[in-house]
Structures are given as structure tokens and as C-alpha cells.
Amino acid sequence: MRADRRPTLTDVARLAHCSPITASRAINTPGIVSVDLRERVMAAVEHLGYRPNLNARALASTRTHVVGVIVPSLAQHIFSDVLRGVYDAVQPTPLRVHLGNTHYDPAEEERLIGEFLRHKPAAMIVSGIDQSPLARSMLADAGCPVVQMMDLTGDPIDRVVGFSHVDAGYKMTRHLIDQGYRRIGYLFLVGWMNTRSVGRLQGWQRALEEAGLYDPSLLMTRTSKDPEGQSRQQRGEVITPLHARAGLRELLAMTPRVDAVFCNNDPLALGVLFEAIAQGLRVPEDLGIAGFNDSDMILGAHPSLTSLRTPRYEIGFRAVEEALAVIQGQPNPEPIIDLGTEVSFRKSTDRCGRLPMDEAVGRT
């Protein structure tokens, strides 16, 4: 080992009195070498502070320890939570993360998948289940485990970790019905439409239909006012509570007897709460408010906001674990992992026994 260089496998081998290739085996597949050799090599590694050169390893083995992770947005805290799980799960493993951001653009997603696959990743983790046909086929032929995350499907490319947005939307809507709300609006921004949002919407609609409460005028889809081609999501804008304030005003104007609003996400719920405060509506008596994701930003609201807890951190963590299990040859036999959701029941929908529904309906 020259003084100016970091030690190489050859240096380790020399110190351990074996050939470089044997040292390689002792390090990578310790099970197939003798105990004595393994100990000698490990001691040499320790002594020299040897760290394998990952570029050389990747070049020689056409197999890497890189996990490609593709998310549609870095602006939404949703994906921060997922990434936190991913990075925490990766930390104790030899894997490294390559992160890509599609900005909700299918073409960009295809480009990123193609780019990442050139590096022969150990695994690919992508967000959502609605990849384009080209993206699907690229991933199917990737020759590595593929984990789709966030949403569930009966037809995963390989495996999927998430929860059902339809069930989640249904569950929250049932909760609102059980609390005595009868005119339950849904607030939704079209500029940010995606399959997951649509799933929640479907769950809401199904629950209302089952209860005989469905009315199309309860759906408030705010269209982006900007006539440019790109959706707001693609331009990196993020949903803010501000978007919801005009949304609630329009919903109340359109459908005055609305007694609860199920918001497609928490920033909207916060905005609805502020608009209700601004208009002097009592929450939860006059208006029930429910959010989605149970994100940190709504903790501390007054009144406290009901939301639907989604296992975002867990999804990221579990996606890595699943990929790792496949890489190590011990895959979970079940390719579809539903991590479930839960209603975080708080004051903003807590109308039980406090106010007869008929009174509430009569407010306008």
C-alpha cells in the first residue's frame, strides 16, 4: 500500500497471507471460507481500515448496492416522511439510495427509471401504482426487485407496500356519518389530481352512496386558475391552506347545507378550519372537518383536527426491508403489504351526542 492511497483488497490479501480473490470471498461471502482465513482477513481489514471501492465492485460485478428511489415530489411533507423511512431503513445496510424526483411528470418518471436502470440497481422503489406502460415494462425487465409504494393494487409489477386509498376515504367518510354528519362535502384540488387522490374520492363516494347520502354537488373540485399547460404539481407548487379557503366558500355557496368537509389532505383541512373561523362557523357543531394524512402541521389546531393517519414513514421503511429480503433471497411470500390506516379522531368531528343532526342541518 502506497502511503498516499487508501488500502485496496490486494493490501488486505498481502497482510492476511492469501490471494486477493480469497480475501474478496472472505469479505463478501464469509460462509464459504475457513474460519481461520476469515479471521485473518477480518483482522487485516480492521488493521488497514480497508473499505471496498464501490465503483470497482460495481464495474466488476455488474451488480451494485444502489437502490433507486423515485418519488413524485420533494415539496410535499408526505414524501419527506416516506424518505425518512427509506433512509433510516437503509442506514444499517450496505445499500445506498439514489433519489429521483419526477415532479409528477410521467415522461420524467420514464426517463429517471431508464437512467437508474443503467446503473444496475440492487432494487427499485417507486411511488404509486400508475406507472406508464413503458415504465411498467422497464421495471418488469429490470432484473431486480421492484417495490411500488404508497398505494395498493391487485396487480403489482413485483411487490407493493402501502394502503388502500379507497378504503381510507371510505373509512373517514364512515366516521363522519357515524358522528351524525349527513351532508359531507369533499374538497379536492384538480391541479393536484393523481390516482391516490382519486381513490380517496371514490371511497368517500361509496360510503355516501351506501348510506344513501350521496349528492354530486357535495364534491368541490377546485380547478387551478392558471391556464398554463403544466399542472401546479409539476411546477413544484405545493398545496397550502390558502387554496382551501376559497374552496370552502364556493362549496358553501354551491351547497349551503353542507355540515362536514372531508379534505383531500391536511393543508386543506387547516385552510377550511381557518375559513370556518373567519366565517364564524362553529367547529364541529356547524361544520365537521376531517383531513388526510394526520401530518404534524395539524397537531395543535384549535379545535383539534380529525385526520386519517397514514403510515408514511413505515411505508418507506418497509419498502426497503421488502427489497432487501428479495435481494437476500428470503422474500416475503405475500407480495402485497397493506399497512392500513386509522382515523385520528379529534374535536373537529366530535359531534356525538352534542348536537342533534337536525339542528346542524338547519344552520345555513
Place this chain on the structure above:
Amino acid sequence: MRADRRPTLTDVARLAHCSPITASRAINTPGIVSVDLRERVMAAVEHLGYRPNLNARALASTRTHVVGVIVPSLAQHIFSDVLRGVYDAVQPTPLRVHLGNTHYDPAEEERLIGEFLRHKPAAMIVSGIDQSPLARSMLADAGCPVVQMMDLTGDPIDRVVGFSHVDAGYKMTRHLIDQGYRRIGYLFLVGWMNTRSVGRLQGWQRALEEAGLYDPSLLMTRTSKDPEGQSRQQRGEVITPLHARAGLRELLAMTPRVDAVFCNNDPLALGVLFEAIAQGLRVPEDLGIAGFNDSDMILGAHPSLTSLRTPRYEIGFRAVEEALAVIQGQPNPEPIIDLGTEVSFRKSTDRCGRLPMDEAVGRT
């Protein structure tokens, strides 16, 4: 080119009727080859769909296109914004990002820096200016551009992109004084202390001292109630508005005549607003509220919240640009780049001419 393989530089060279090394030059340093050759090689690249193998390139040149980016947290939206800037700036370049999360742990930061430097990155981008001495020296000897971001300092390791937190804290406090507030509290959670938060606090204190308004009892530092060793930040917890509600209660109990609260960040400001609403305090008349960062979550609050806009996206973007300029040998002569801040003046501190300050002081 064998059918089962992606094309290599040799394939390109064969098609362009030149040697592989010449093809390499045509691709990497097009300026030094003849126009004719360059065009032949480019045509071959295009035709074969050739993409260089980055692992091989890294191995051969001991120089990579990887930028190591180290942030203290993925949970805070602050860093999501920075990362968005980083990833957007990197997209059109040949650079790739390696992201590390220190969880606000200096030891983990040292580990990550060491790990990243083994890959001979093209540049390192780290958060903050308060690296440990070991981390500083590792970065100083890295042999690549180093950009510190978020905070400014007179003594950067190499270059720094950010803004002065002291100035920012000062600026907001001046704004509150100019609005007629005289008993301006500062809300701060000790569990999340870091040099940047402390800087803002110093700015606040300096502005009050200059105006003869400083009083130590105006500082509300909430200590984490959890007696475990690790700070809350390190455990991945995030500040929520909920933390601020008890904080405001204690501040008002301790220092009843407080007429404004400058919050160390926006989630706290939101919590203070909710607590004010819960207590029936009028904002901005009885209590002025100012946040920090001007993050999306406060847009739409009622009353709208004043905050201090910080150029988070721009910092990430600019940090990459600076690194790139150094790599390409055209560095900005100025190693310290101050992107500045601005008060986003909104209703929660808009008391000018509306209420004589003496009345507000007398509320309790």
C-alpha cells in the same frame, strides 16, 4: 457490440472509425478534437444510444460526478425545500446527488462525510457552518469544492451560501418594534436548539437591546420534557404547532404584559395563533405573532401570519451552481453568498395606527 449488452465506448469508436480513447476525448473534451471527428463520434453515440458507464469512469479517473449533500433532517420541510432546489439544479447537469441525513448528530455527520469522501465526490454540500473540528478538517482536505449552506459565516471552509440568521432575527424584531409592539417575546424550543436558531435569538435580543426593550423574561425556552439523552431532533421528531400552545401559556403566565411573540419557526407561530384563538386574544391587537421561514403551511391562516421569508429553495439551487462553477474552473470570486431575507408582512402583526400601544399593553 454483443446483442445482450449496452454499447460501450469501444462500440462507439468502431462505428466512428477511431480509437476508443479518441472517442472518449470527443465526448468529454470536445474542444480538443477535430470537428469532423467530433461529429462522427456524436453521430455514433446517438445511433447506438451510448451512455457512459459511470462506475467505470469513476474507477478509471478517480473523479466522479457525485455531489455529496448532507442535511440534518428530512423531517423538516425546511430541508425539503432546500433539497428541491438541489435536485432541480442538478437535473440538467451530469452530476448525481448522494444524500445523507445526520439527524442532527455531529458524530453521524462525521461518519457520513468520511463515507462520502471515500467516493471522491465532485463536490460536497453540507448544512450549517458549525461542523465539528474533525468534520471541518476532513472537508478542508477533501480535494473538491465544499459548499456550506443555510447559514453565513466569516470563516467558511471553502464557500458558503445562505443568509444571516442573526440579521433575520434582528429584521423581524425591528419590524415588530416598528409596528408598535413593545413587549416582544421569543418562543424557542430547547430540544431543537442549533446554531441557526441561536442566531435568530441573538438578532432578537440585539434589536430589543438597541431599542431599550430587552427583558430576559421575554424569552420562553421550552425544555423538552423527555429526560432521555438524545434531543428530540435526533429522534426524528418534528416541531408541531402543539409544542407552541403550552409555550405561549407559560410565556403569558411568566410575563403577562407580552404584546407580541416572535416564533422560532412557522409551526410554532401556527400553534401560538391557535392558542391565542383558544384564549380569545385578538390578533394582532392583543397579540402580534411572527413566524420564521414563511413556509407554505401558514398561508391561509386567519388572520394571515407575518413571517420571515427565507430563500430555502434558492439556497439549494445556488449551492449546486456554486459547486459546479468551481468544478468547471470558473468560480465566483466571492466565497460568501448572502441571499438575504425579507419580512412577509401580513395581518398578524399589522397593528399600525389601529390600536395605540398603551391599550394593548394594558390587556393582560
Place this chain on the structure above:
DNA sequence: ATCTGAATTGGTAGCGCTGTCATTGTGATT
């Protein structure tokens, strides 16, 4: 004693690219 096969170790030959030379050809200089 010979053979067989498993367990263990070593040798060779690259992976795809680029650093460092050496070589060729061209026009300018003396």
C-alpha cells in the same frame, strides 16, 4: 491403494473507462 467429490484456495482475465505517454501530420519559423 485408488477413486470420487466436496471444501477450500488460487490464477487469469477482464468489467469500461481514462491518465500518460508516444506518434503522426501540418504549417510556421529560421
Place this chain on the structure above:
DNA sequence: AATCACAATGACAGCGCTACCAATTCAGAT
């Protein structure tokens, strides 16, 4: 015409590692 400088291209070797195959050892079977 001889010399030089420089631009353009090529040859060689090697970055650090591992796939592949060969060699060795040794226990147990024949």
C-alpha cells in the same frame, strides 16, 4: 530546406474488484 511548435490521434497500461475456471487438499467410498 531544415527545424520547430503544436494540434490531432493512437497505444498501453491500469483503476480495484470479481466471474469463471483450475488446482489443491482431504475425507470417505470402492
